[in-house]
Amino acid sequence: MFTTAAALRETPWYLLLLRQVPMALVALRLLIGPLLLLDALDGKASTWFLVGFVIAGLSDFVDGKIARRLGVASRAGAMADSYADLLLYSCVLLSACLTHADICRCLEMPAAIGIFMQLLNWAVSLAKFGKLSCYHSQFTKAVGIALFFSTIALFAFGYAGLLSWLALPMFICSNAQEIAMTLILPRWVCDVSGIQSALYHRQRRG
16 A cells, blocks of 8 residues: 555654554664674674674564554555565574584584575575565574574574484474465465465465
């Protein structure tokens, strides 16, 4: 829905400011990701690394809810949210390799499979639709929660046991699900909750 110039002039300034909160949270994640990597370049992660990551992670959990509550959810916002998540966790992965190299070596096989599946996911989406997928499925949200807590466990306690071994297979399966959704969908669709929803879109198109 487009907002007319007249409607904008009649909207109170504080509501206009409030509507910028979701994109501001996405921008915050885009900023924090590189700062985390910068903090870890010396092979050690400071307390501020963990503080910054928790802030970024919490922003990811609430930005979409705030956007929907304010009625400003959009395709562009959803895509920006996905790119911010990608940048954040790419920086976290590189930071983990710099600060916890021994632990990362133990997880290199599932991590490598996860990276391959993510690249394959993008390749399939680009081949079919000409752009990256942006599904935000329920399973992907669960993966985000698992990655959030496993990252905290790693950088706060140097622990990469059950949480990491749970998060990485979930990440692999999430990409496999998204590849299946891309193959099912007849056209590019944003925010698809799962395979059942993808089949619904296909039936409607048919």
